[in-house]
Amino acid sequence: MDSEQPDNEMSLCISTNQSGDHKNECLNGEASNDPSKEWLHSLWWQVSNAQEEKNFYDRSAKNYEIMTDQLHWRAPQLCMKTIANWEQKSGITIPRESVAIDIGAGTGLSGVALREIGFTGPVDALEPSANMFALAKQKKIYRDWYGEMLVEGEETTVPGDMYDLAFSVGVFSDRSAKKGSLSEVVRMVKKGGYIAVIMVARHWPEEFRDHIALMEGEGLVKTLQVDAFDSDMYMREVAAVAFVLEKL
The missing domain is CATH 3.40.50.150 (Vaccinia Virus protein VP39)
Structure with missing residues (x-):
């Protein structure tokens, strides 16, 4: 959830440190053919403050569980x-x-x-x-x-x-x-x-x-x-x- 929006493509990169090994994990996808990735892209890269976050969830409430299920959110x-x-x-x-x-x-x-x-x-x-x-x-x-x-x-x-x-x-x-x-x-x-x-x-x-x-x-x-x-x-x-x- 970097604060900067990536250039030219949807690239959601997650940096983690596990067992001393630093790695980047990137979620890349075409928004047009994967609505769940488009939804996550909007949350991570276009929401920047509390009011925008509340509005985002108000808008997407009815599809929230569909999106998270498609993302295999556990x-x-x-x-x-x-x-x-x-x-x-x-x-x-x-x-x-x-x-x-x-x-x-x-x-x-x-x-x-x-x-x-x-x-x-x-x-x-x-x-x-x-x-x-x-x-x-x-x-x-x-x-x-x-x-x-x-x-x-x-x-x-x-x-x-x-x-x-x-x-x-x-x-x-x-x-x-x-x-x-x-x-x-x-x-x-x-x-x-x-x-x-x-x-x-x-x-x-x-x-x-x-x-x-x-x-x-x-x-x-x-x-x-x-x-x-x-x-x-x-x-x-x-x-x-x-x-x-x-x-x-």
Whole structure:
């Protein structure tokens, strides 16, 4: 999700660092014969601020799940897999009756994934697009809805120290929810609560990884798990990083 638009062609390049090997993964395609790539191209290269992002999702809500399915987007399941990986490694299980908030709930696919790994407690949603959330409501997962955008440097109306778990799927990037937005999510969670996030891999090195290290240095959070998912696992030709934090 580079801030500069590529020249002459649709080239969505994702840089990641896995096992010490730096590589570029590029999603190239003809917009005319692949609507899902055209849709992703528009999001990554033509949306530059919070209002544009909200408008984009309002416009594309009815086709959102079609587009993500065509892109083989498996981010919700991988986010939950990272939670499960940490639980298995640590021997600690996050209580399945936990009160949770879905950051950027979209059409509710992430809420469905949370239910699929056994979470039964109340789930609230932070989702700025009313059109997207109208579809999420149909899944009958969410309790309360905060129709707000997560924007770096801004505080939402979500109460602080309220949730046992905050989870976010594909929201953090270089548009609205930049690295500083993590502090707002941490504010929402109780001490001893958890934050689970999955994002495109190129935003992890030197952005979110380093910002989390600063938060750890301030005694705000502890990193519990970091998983790298190679190209095509997260989405077609795109790698991802997922992590779990604990609020201290």
